[in-house]
Amino acid sequence: MEIPTIDDILKAHKLISPFIHKTPLLSSKSINQMLGAEIYFKCENLQKVGAFKFRGACNSVFSLTDEQAKNGVATHSSGNHAQALALAAKMRGIPAYIVVPNNAPNVKKKAIEGYGAEVTYCEPTLKARETTLNAVVEKTGANFIHPYDNPKVIAGQGTAALEAFEQIQAIDIMMAPVGGGGLLSGTSIASKAISPKTLVYAGEPKNADDAFRSFYSGEFVESSNPKTIADGLLTSLSKRTYQIIKQNVDAIFTAQEETIVKAMQLIWERMKIIVEPSSAVPLAAIMENLETFKGKKIVIIVSGGNVELSNLPFV
């Protein structure tokens, strides 16, 4: 099982730098005063396609040899990874084949098609997604790029933390949300290599706490049918991301649904940036554990900003 190293992350950053935004690190005095900590937000919501996923997708696509690349890339997803992969493929000038469940919101279908991907619709079951994807890969010879269980993807996601360490010094805590664990894996590998003293924490919805349970029980468990507003964090860890997280992460904190909404609203109102619920989970975890974070200098990787403006939780 291949585990990426800091060298892979450094290499990824060099490879993808011409294509990605170097996103700003923003802070809010009023949030800091309210919570008694010094928090910096690494704004991957301002990344291309509005999510950190573009980093991993870009690294996967541009790491392919010309020979590999010519058949394109494929994945099954209706979320940010699908859009990210579609755009990265478009930038390299190769085809992207995306398998999308037919119940995905229209706005997401349109976005994926808008990036020029070839979309195949399937029934909204995991089995249908996998079967359809296999058929697409068999027919086209495309390279399957898993949304998180892929060393190139993980290395790409780690470049956000890498940049944060360039942008600011002496970080006490580096924090990311955890779903499938791609972002947290890359973040933790980068952090432990660059700044061993920095603690790496994760935030996870209490209603989808497979990573929390795996981490603290020492036994790999998967979520079963989790329900959370943080819809980017519904997936479970893979064996690979579990192993990386077990080795590099210092603690996982969970957050309740109502705190996630409050944290999201706080970011919108005070930071004036649009973040999706998943991005608010680390801040929510801080809000539920104020003593632990008191006086600390914290970087939160803001995962993305893709939300339906017509369906906001705080109205």
Place this chain on the structure above:
Amino acid sequence: MEIPTIDDILKAHKLISPFIHKTPLLSSKSINQMLGAEIYFKCENLQKVGAFKFRGACNSVFSLTDEQAKNGVATHSSGNHAQALALAAKMRGIPAYIVVPNNAPNVKKKAIEGYGAEVTYCEPTLKARETTLNAVVEKTGANFIHPYDNPKVIAGQGTAALEAFEQIQAIDIMMAPVGGGGLLSGTSIASKAISPKTLVYAGEPKNADDAFRSFYSGEFVESSNPKTIADGLLTSLSKRTYQIIKQNVDAIFTAQEETIVKAMQLIWERMKIIVEPSSAVPLAAIMENLETFKGKKIVIIVSGGNVELSNLPFV
């Protein structure tokens, strides 16, 4: 009538730099492709108090001598200027007296009080605001800081454009929204001094087009009871801002209400930043005049991001 110069703006920038955010210049490939131009957004919505107004307020407050400052500052406003002045005064450790119409939204009242200002409520008429303010000034000896008809305020607002010229080269068009004209005045003075070739344009709501009418008729006119969603642009020019704008601005474009909402939604969805309707007016003006802006490198000063999340126009 004192008109600020580029030296005043440079001096202002030096004075306020320790207190303000140097805001990022963000762009969106998809917006650029859609509109056929290269647009950079100078994000004053990410400024302290969520608006460019903090620059002018800061310059006014920190330009006072100790002798002047000790009695504090005063203004009448329920908007961004009130919050900006309150925070700037708090930073200098002097009192801020704000006269607020008693029908102002609760959220704004709370925000102003939250910055530690002493708030006096009055009837929601211009006469009551002025009478109450005069009484407050007489009683306290505070320095009245007008929201835009003030050379220090105008010089402070000009620092946003100043920074943009440091952040990016060869700007064809520098664009700002226009209400009372403080931002546009400062922006135009900075632009004409630093880059005489750069055209300075303004965007104004068609429903509050006093600046447009004054500019093109050559005669100073005021708005009467304007109604626009861009509630930061309801005020009319002053004689001072009119004179500056007449001298330094190359054109004013108006935008319809529905285009303003569309432009605002486009910025939220594609840029993942929260902007108030006033900030979307320049982009709306571009959308209504695509041929004029085709292929141009444009900077838009995004004025602010203070909106009621429970009352969004696009749901």
